Amino acid sequence: MKVIVTSASTLEPKTADSLRKAIIKKHGQDAEFEFRVDPAVIGGIKIVVGSKAVDMTVTGRLAQVKQQLLNQL
Amino acid sequence: MAKRKTTRKKPAKSAKQAAFALPSLLKGIKLSTESESVGEVIAYADGVVRSSGLDEVQAGEIVQIGSKKFGLALNLEEHSVGVVVLGDPVGIEVGDSVTRTGRVLSVGVSDAIIGRVVDSLGQAIDGKGPLAIDQYMPMEKVAPGVMARQSVSVPLQTGIKAIDAMIPIGRGQRELIIGDRSTGKTSISLGTMLNQHDQDVICVYVAIGQKRAAVAQTMKILEDHEAMDYSIIVSASASDSAAEQFLAPYTGLAIAEYFLAQGKDVLITYDDLSKHAQAYREISLLLRRPSGREAYPGDVFYLHSRLLERACRLNEKHGGGSITALPIIETQANDISAYIPTNVISITDGQIYLETDLFNAGMKPAISVGQSVSRVGSAAQAKAMKQVAGTMKLDLAQFRELQAFAQFSSDLDERTKKTLDRGTRINDILKQGWDQPLSMADQVAVIFAAVNGYLDEIKEDSIKEWEQAYREYMHTAHQSLLDEIAKEKKLDDALTKKLAAAAEKFNDMHSEMKLVKEAESTNG
Numbered sequence: 001m002k003v004i005v006t007s008a009s010t011l012e013p014k015t016a017d018s019l020r021k022a023i024i025k026k027h028g029q030d031a032e033f034e035f036r037v038d039p040a041v042i043g044g045i046k047i048v049v050g051s052k053a054v055d056m057t058v059t060g061r062l063a064q065v066k067q068q069l070l071n072q073l
Numbered sequence: 074m075a076k077r078k079t080t081r082k083k084p085a086k087s088a089k090q091a092a093f094a095l096p097s098l099l100k101g102i103k104l105s106t107e108s109e110s111v112g113e114v115i116a117y118a119d120g121v122v123r124s125s126g127l128d129e130v131q132a133g134e135i136v137q138i139g140s141k142k143f144g145l146a147l148n149l150e151e152h153s154v155g156v157v158v159l160g161d162p163v164g165i166e167v168g169d170s171v172t173r174t175g176r177v178l179s180v181g182v183s184d185a186i187i188g189r190v191v192d193s194l195g196q197a198i199d200g201k202g203p204l205a206i207d208q209y210m211p212m213e214k215v216a217p218g219v220m221a222r223q224s225v226s227v228p229l230q231t232g233i234k235a236i237d238a239m240i241p242i243g244r245g246q247r248e249l250i251i252g253d254r255s256t257g258k259t260s261i262s263l264g265t266m267l268n269q270h271d272q273d274v275i276c277v278y279v280a281i282g283q284k285r286a287a288v289a290q291t292m293k294i295l296e297d298h299e300a301m302d303y304s305i306i307v308s309a310s311a312s313d314s315a316a317e318q319f320l321a322p323y324t325g326l327a328i329a330e331y332f333l334a335q336g337k338d339v340l341i342t343y344d345d346l347s348k349h350a351q352a353y354r355e356i357s358l359l360l361r362r363p364s365g366r367e368a369y370p371g372d373v374f375y376l377h378s379r380l381l382e383r384a385c386r387l388n389e390k391h392g393g394g395s396i397t398a399l400p401i402i403e404t405q406a407n408d409i410s411a412y413i414p415t416n417v418i419s420i421t422d423g424q425i426y427l428e429t430d431l432f433n434a435g436m437k438p439a440i441s442v443g444q445s446v447s448r449v450g451s452a453a454q455a456k457a458m459k460q461v462a463g464t465m466k467l468d469l470a471q472f473r474e475l476q477a478f479a480q481f482s483s484d485l486d487e488r489t490k491k492t493l494d495r496g497t498r499i500n501d502i503l504k505q506g507w508d509q510p511l512s513m514a515d516q517v518a519v520i521f522a523a524v525n526g527y528l529d530e531i532k533e534d535s536i537k538e539w540e541q542a543y544r545e546y547m548h549t550a551h552q553s554l555l556d557e558i559a560k561e562k563k564l565d566d567a568l569t570k571k572l573a574a575a576a577e578k579f580n581d582m583h584s585e586m587k588l589v590k591e592a593e594s595t596n597g
Contacts (some may be wrong), residue, residue, distance in 0.1 A: 051126030053111040053172075061104055068102045 001027060004048040006036045006057070011045075023049065112171040114138065115153060120314050121359045122156040124171040130154055133213060135176045139169040145178065145316065148360045155360045157316040159194065180324050182331040183207030187275065188301045190292060193309040193321040195328075199292075210327035212320065216382035223388040228453040229340065229397050232268030232510020233261065235440045235503040238462035238520055239469075240425055243453030244274075244338050245386025245395040249417055251402045251409060252427030256439050258401045260507035261425065262342040263291065265399065267298050268510035269340060274397075275332050276304040277341040279325035282318050282348030285310045298508065315359075318352035322380055329396050330383070336392035341384070345401035346377060350413045367412045377413075378420050409444075423447035437504055442469055455513055456563035461520045465499060468524065472496020491529075498528040501536040511544075514555040517564070518547050518572060527576040535586040543579055551575050 003023055005011070011019070016035060024031055027049055042058035112126030122144055130136065130146045136156055138144050142165060148155030156171065180195035183205045190199035197204050225243030242248045250258045266276045278295075280288045288308045295301045305328055309321035322343050329339040343349065350373055357370035365371050377400075384398035400421065402414050407429065409418065418424055423446045432439035451459070471492050479485060479493060502523045505511070511519075519540055522528060531539050547555055554571050561568070580587070 048111060051110055051112055051128045052108045054106060054108045056106055064104055065099075065102055069098060072098055072101070 001031050001050050002034065002048075003027075003031045003050075004034045004036060006038050006041055006046040006048075008037070008039050008041050008043050008057075010037055011035060019045075019047075023047070110173050112136075112154065114165060114167050114169045114171060116167065117158075117162065117165050119359045120158050120162055120316060121356075122158055122165065122171070124154045124156055125152070127154045127171060127173065130173055131177070133177050135159075135174045135178060137172045137174055138165060143174075144171075147356070148362070157356055157360075158314070159316055159320075160314070162314075178212040178320065178323070179209040180212060180327040181206030181208075182210050182328050186305055186328060186331075187303060188305070190288075190306040190308060191324070191328075193307065193313070193317040193324045195324055198308065208331060210331050212323040212327050213379075214327075214330070214383065216379070217385045217387060217391070221387055221391045222385055225386055225449045225453050227338075227386075227395070228450070228455060228513075229265075229274070229338075230268055230272060230510075230513055231261070231265040232512070233264055233438060233507075234505055234511065234516050234520065235438055235442070236261070236425065237454075237513070237516055238458060238503075239442055239466055240423065240440070240445050240447040241450035241454040241458070242397065242399075242447060243386075243450045244397050245384065246423070246447070246449055246453075247381045247384045247398040247400065247421040248447060248450070249400050249402060249421040249424040250427070251404060251414060251418070251424050252439070253404055253407055253429045256427040256429055256432045257437060257507065258403070258427060259291075259344055261427075261438055262344060262399050262401065263294060264507040264510055266295065266304060266340065266342070267300050267508060269303065270298075270300065272338075274303070274338045274340050275329075276300070277325045277329050277339060278304060278306045279322050279341065279343050280306065280308045280310065281321050281343065281345060282309065282311050282352060283344065285312070294508075315352040315355040318349065319356055322346070322349055326380065326383055326396075333385075333387070333394040333396050334392065336394040338395045338397070340397045340399065343380075343398070343400045345403050346417060347403045347413055350376065369412060373413070374416050374420075377417055381417075381420050422449045435504075436500070438507065440503075442466070443473065455517075457517045457558055457561070458513060458520075460564050461517055461524060464524050465520060468492075468495055468499055472500070494529055495526070497533060498531070498536060499523050501533070502528065502540060504537070512555075512559065513562075514558040515544055515547070517558050518555065518575075519544065521564075521569075521572050522576040525573065525576070527573075527580060530580065530588055531586050532588050539583070539586050542583065543576075546579050546582075547575065 005019065020033060040059060044057040046053065046055045046057050046060065110127055110129045112124040114122050115125050116123040122138060130149065132146065132149055134146050136144050136146050142158065144156035144158045146154050146156050185205045189197055189201065189204065192198050225245045227244045229242045229244045231237055231242060250261055252258050266278065269276055288310060292306055295304055307321050307325040309318040325341055329341045332339050350369060353373060353376055354369050358364060362370045381398055381400065384396045386395040387393055400417060402417050404411065404414055426441045426444040427439045428441045431441060475489055475493055502519060522543065554575065557568060
């Protein structure tokens with residue numbers, strides 16, 4: 001299973017390691033990790049495991065705010 | 074900050090209100106951290122994106138590609154999802170994220186859509202600004218069930234004599250218009266739309282794969298005849314993607330169903346479903362679905378049957394509205410036994426068959442009476458029309474039979490000659506300009522005169538003139554008679570007598586159109 005972790009800057013080795021351990025614990029040993037750096041996310045991280053994504057980046061949050069504001073108009 | 078606010082000159086009212094409302098709006102926002110189903114663009118070709126992931130995507134769901142583009146998930150396979158891109162595909166890259174939206178295709182509709190031109194996603198393309206949206210109508214929907222329907226009982230007046238008399242259409246019926254290119258298929262549908270001006274029917278015209286110039290022309294015609302006041306045009310022209318052409322009929326139908334839900338009568342024209350089938354074939358081949366006859370996919374029948382099944386007449390309990398569908402099919406070299414024509418013929422409640430030969434011979438509308446039928450419309454036909462048109466079909470059938478026969482021999486007995494004369498005149502009376510729809514009463518008056526022999530004594534080349542003058546005469550001298558026919562919708566003895574007297578009087582007044590009787594001319 002492919003795991004992609006995207007952050008605005010390189011993660012500290014300690015953080016990356018604990019993240020790795022947590023994901024392996026939940027999804028099993030066969031996880032194949034890829035750490036991406038994308039300044040466009042501004043802050044926070046986005047984790048994609050297989051076809052499931054959890055978006056905890058600033059950009060993602062802003063997109064949610066925008067969508068909900070547009071819905072209220 | 075405060076200073077800037079005061080010096081700024083009048084911002085737009087809504088923007089100002091929005092700015093004041095912002096803090097309270099922001100309070101209402103809930104941020105969630107839920108896992109969502111995503112995928113990635115693996116490949117793009119010919120308007121079709123192949124996406125990985127998207128585990129929980131539904132068939133027919135809208136997905137977002139990258140940040141701005143949308144697609145329709147049509148093929149769900151083990152390792153990938155086939156997505157048809159809606160709109161312009163420029164800018165899609167391999168690796169773009171594909172996310173679910175949880176929405177199925179729908180069209181935003183409101184009463185303000187009447188008089189507008191929209192594309193297959195329901196967006197206005199007539200330059201008159203965006204549409205107000207009152208409700209979202211789903212494009213794919215199960216047709217109304219048996220218990221919600223009632224049989225056809227109200228006529229849909231096309232204003233065309235040949236159709237209203239012999240191939241009557243009822244509200245809620247599906248009547249196919251079929252024929253070769255340029256035989257007047259669109260003209261019949263447009264003429265029918267023009268005739269709805271006083272019939273309280275909303276018209277939806279769906280143009281599929283047509284030239285933009287043709288759509289513009291159609292719009293102009295409808296505007297010139299003030300028919301846009303109750304019409305909507307849905308256009309997916311030849312330059313739009315196959316996906317948009319495939320969706321256009323469903324968009325038109327969703328709009329029609331919005332008005333159906335209000336209990337209104339709607340007329341929807343699909344011009345034409347041959348191009349629709351071709352667009353669907355293109356999509357299916359690109360998605361690598363197995364192809365069948367004429368390379369159409371296996372579900373091309375279902376493509377049209379589920380569309381046309383949604384035409385209906387609802388019973389009073391469900392609002393009593395109706396959707397009448399006039400699908401158009403273009404044949405090649407009069408071949409109505411090709412795949413798509415036979416499919417649609419079997420789905421619809423009858424067909425109006427147009428022939429090139431008739432068209433070229435000057436018979437307009439070029440309706441082939443023998444091959445055209447209406448399976449349910451006669452139940453809705455006005456009684457008066459039934460009374461006068463009853464003998465007409467028979468007269469015409471006899472005429473056609475004798476016509477072929479008479480070509481070989483010039484020596485004909487009196488009776489044959491009479492049948493031929495009558496037939497020629499009835500045929501002539503059925504010729505009609507497409508943009509000159511007639512009211513039911515007018516049609517009854519004219520056909521009454523033709524089938525009762527009042528035309529037999531009129532010169533063959535004066536028939537058109539006669540009809541014109543007769544209608545004018547009826548309107549000026551016998552308006553009350555026409556009003557009575559329109560009101561009563563049937564001919565009783567008194568009305569029949571009055572009609573006969575009127576026709577006779579008119580003929581006496583116009584002896585210049587009469588045939589010169591041979592006996593008289595030789596003797597005198």
